[in-house]
Amino acid sequence: MRLFFRLLLLSFFPVAALAQPATNSAPLEIDRIMQGERFVGFLPERIQWHPNSQEVFFTWNPEQDTLRSLYSVKRGEEKPAPVSPERQRELPEPGAHNSDYTLMAYAKDGDLFLYDIAADSSRQLTHTGQRESAPSFTSDDRQIIFTADRNLFAWHLQEQRIEQLTYFEKGSGGGSGSPDAQQTWLDEQQMELFEVLRWRDAQDRLEKERREALRPDRPQAIHLGSKSWSNLQLSPDQRFVTLRLRTDATTESTQVPHFVDPTGYLDIKKARPKVGHSQDTYEMGVYDRQRDTFYTVSTLSLEGIYDKPAYRMAVYGDTAAQYESPRAVILHGPVFSDQGRAVVVVRALDNKTRWIAELDLPTGQLRQIDRQQDDAWVGGPGISGWNFSTGTLGWLDEQTIFYQSEATGYSHLYTHNLDTDERTALTSGDFEIRNAQLSRDKQTFFIIANAESPFEQHFYHLPVKGGSLQKVTDAPGKYEVEIAPDEKTLALRYSYSNQPWELYLMDNQPGSAMRRVTESTTKAFQSYAWREPExxxxxxxxxxxxxxxxxxxxxxxxxxxxxxxxxxxxxxxxxxxxxxxxxxxxxxxxxxxxxxxxxxxxxxxxxxxxxxxxxxxxxxxxxxxxxxxxxxxxxxxxxxxxxxxxxxxxxxxxxxxxxxxxxxxxxxxxxxxxxxxxxxxxxxxxxxxxxxxxxxxxxxxxxxxxxxxxxxxxxxxxxxxxxxxxxxxxxxxxxxxxxxxxxxxxxxxxxxxxxxxxxxxxxxxxxxxxxxxxxxxxxxxxxx
Missing domain, CATH: 3.40.50.1820 (Alpha/Beta hydrolase fold, catalytic domain)
Incomplete structure (x- = not known):
């Protein structure tokens, strides 16, 4: 976010204004059009709502300054304005809301803050040298759970205190390992022969017992050896903590020489490895705080976990249909219901299978819900990939989840009742659900889809029980939609074939008018009648x-x-x-x-x-x-x-x-x-x-x-x-x-x-x- 040097005042423009081509076309020149944004104009980007739902922020550069800067427009007003550095420092970052959406916890510059939506005010909760991140509210709204130093902590809102919930660290936590038989014999002989050693050993044991009895009530250290860990999640009842464990592979990076370097010397930088290199391996760990036990999730019950890909037999004549060991996987999630049921996405690292499964937290066992298998590779919009995301996945109620699948050949939205094992397709047809988001009241899905044709993407409403997609946007083109936290208003980035992206506001209702906020293109760009390709x-x-x-x-x-x-x-x-x-x-x-x-x-x-x-x-x-x-x-x-x-x-x-x-x-x-x-x-x-x-x-x-x-x-x-x-x-x-x-x-x-x-x-x-x-x-x- 950068300082703007002057204030720009713009009126709202109707959508129809976009469709007006230039009447006199200036001849195009390569050196002009290859100026990029300097020729076209700096289009609005990084659209984001204020948590009070009254203001939209975006980066913009209508004055063709050196850098983009932060602008905002208030709902119901007509003119975007630059945001001062002083106000930027005070603005809340995106965060997690409590159950009634009156408070929002967020992290900024490595510290935790609590924003009161009605009062439009923030207060800082932490001010430390370590970095706090990923805050979320507990189900009773009494605590804020956050991550610091790769462990989970709780901020108790009433008591105004911090509690450490986990203590994961690298290393074995022990000595050099179990002694061999010879060393054990020597230890026992020493104790048998020498009274002073027996006396000192008794002192040491008694002192350790007393220290343990006086130790404050803090989590025991759990040593994870050489493994790295991330994605710490706390179950709603605060009993279980899950985390992703990674064992790093030994790989050789490529190198990229930089010949034109400020130093005048050749600068060689490391880059990615090449395809087929040894891959990191992953597990999901579960820490039961009540039993003080740690274990990993087993994937052995998943259908096809040992299967070899089809091409091995079809192309190379591999007669063994299965591996001796289960395929390597990565687990995404879990996603918890309000009362603590957990579902995870399991993706095979050979890219051929995606499972959705219910995780039994006390045992670490999985119960398969859905399996998407593809002899090529599993993919498509809303489906988990290499980005460490679950894709579209959530709970409608304590029995029913929703997710996307390419089961029909197109990515569509499904629900699945975990108790009856009944799956329902909410959408179908030769089109794709590009994105799906559940409304706060869990009655409506907000959807981006190319249901009109593959060449347009619109915003729709869909009842959670299914039915017809209800189209909200109208003009042909594409809409990138940011929904206000109160879900009443949409901030849209809209464009057409020959008309660049501009920012609009509209009510989140079908038939609502789009109100244009920005005019970004330059006079040079506007002077040419850009073609609409057929x-x-x-x-x-x-x-x-x-x-x-x-x-x-x-x-x-x-x-x-x-x-x-x-x-x-x-x-x-x-x-x-x-x-x-x-x-x-x-x-x-x-x-x-x-x-x-x-x-x-x-x-x-x-x-x-x-x-x-x-x-x-x-x-x-x-x-x-x-x-x-x-x-x-x-x-x-x-x-x-x-x-x-x-x-x-x-x-x-x-x-x-x-x-x-x-x-x-x-x-x-x-x-x-x-x-x-x-x-x-x-x-x-x-x-x-x-x-x-x-x-x-x-x-x-x-x-x-x-x-x-x-x-x-x-x-x-x-x-x-x-x-x-x-x-x-x-x-x-x-x-x-x-x-x-x-x-x-x-x-x-x-x-x-x-x-x-x-x-x-x-x-x-x-x-x-x-x-x-x-x-x-x-x-x-x-x-x-």
């Missing part, structure tokens, strides 16, 4: 209907030039009716169209927003259907739009750069040229969480890595290739293109170039680098 579908060679965005020049395109853009991130959507995260590329596509190009932007197999089958269509073969979708897109341009087959280019960054390489290496002649930005060239050198989902690991599934990695197909290069890469990329590292360059040199290839950017990470930062990069790309396409 959303089309073309038929792939395997019969699939492939969505794409099409940009066409006004004049006829017969025998014209075309460019196919390949979005990055693999699991990402770019065919939609909202402002793209690839906004520089969107502006570049407008520039290409101004110069007579047709542009096709494809949501290929593996893209987000279209359900499980589309998401996993690249399993074990990246560069398979995702690439054939690009090739089929080129055929569509030729056959349906009359594009010259000898004048089609392709480009993309990250995953898009990888596809560009695979296109030129394995489908020569389809594209006249290609630009590969920050591209993966060998998946065995990428990270583990993303890659192992799709390709497993190089040792376990070498075939998948070999058929998916461009470096193995470089001999197929015939068409012009431009490679562009940042030298301090710690994601797709510079080593990727260095290795590919050596391969191309050894193969004697001549029609390729490598442009390097010494100070750029994976996502470029400097406008000069963006400009240089896209000038080269534009020149490449102009040469078709």
């Amino acid at each position: 959303i089309i579908r073309f038929k792939a060679s395997d019969g699939a209907s492939v969505p794409a965005r099409l940009y066409r020049p006004k004049k006829g395109t017969k025998k014209g030039k075309a460019v196919i853009f390949v979005h990055g991130a693999g699991y990402l959507q770019n065919v939609h009716r909202w402002w793209s995260s690839y906004y520089r590329e969107y502006m570049f596509h407008n520039l290409l169209v101004d110069n007579g190009f047709t542009v096709l932007d494809i949501d290929y197999r593996g893209s987000d927003g279209y359900g499980r089958d589309w998401r996993t269509g690249i399993y074990r073969h990246m560069g398979g259907k995702d690439l054939s979708d690009q090739v089929d897109g080129a055929a569509y341009l030729v056959e349906e739009l009359g594009i010259d087959p000898q004048r089609i280019g392709i480009y993309g960054g990250s995953y898009g750069g990888f596809i560009t390489l695979m296109a030129l290496f394995t489908s020569p002649g389809t594209f006249e040229c290609g630009a590969a930005l920050r591209s993966v060239t060998d998946w065995a050198h990428y990270n583990h969480p993303y890659t192992s989902n799709i390709l497993n690991t190089p040792v376990e599934d070498s075939i998948a890595f070999r058929q998916s990695s461009p470096i193995y197909f470089a001999e197929g290069l015939e068409d012009r290739l431009l490679i562009l890469h940042g030298m301090v990329d710690d994601n797709v590292q510079f080593q990727d293109v260095v290795r590919l360059s050596q391969r191309l040199i050894e193969l004697g290839k001549e029609n390729w170039e490598l442009a390097v950017f010494p100070v750029e990470p994976h996502g470029f930062i400097e406008p000069s680098s963006w400009t240089d990069e896209y000038r080269r790309i534009f020149k490449l396409f102009q040469g078709m």
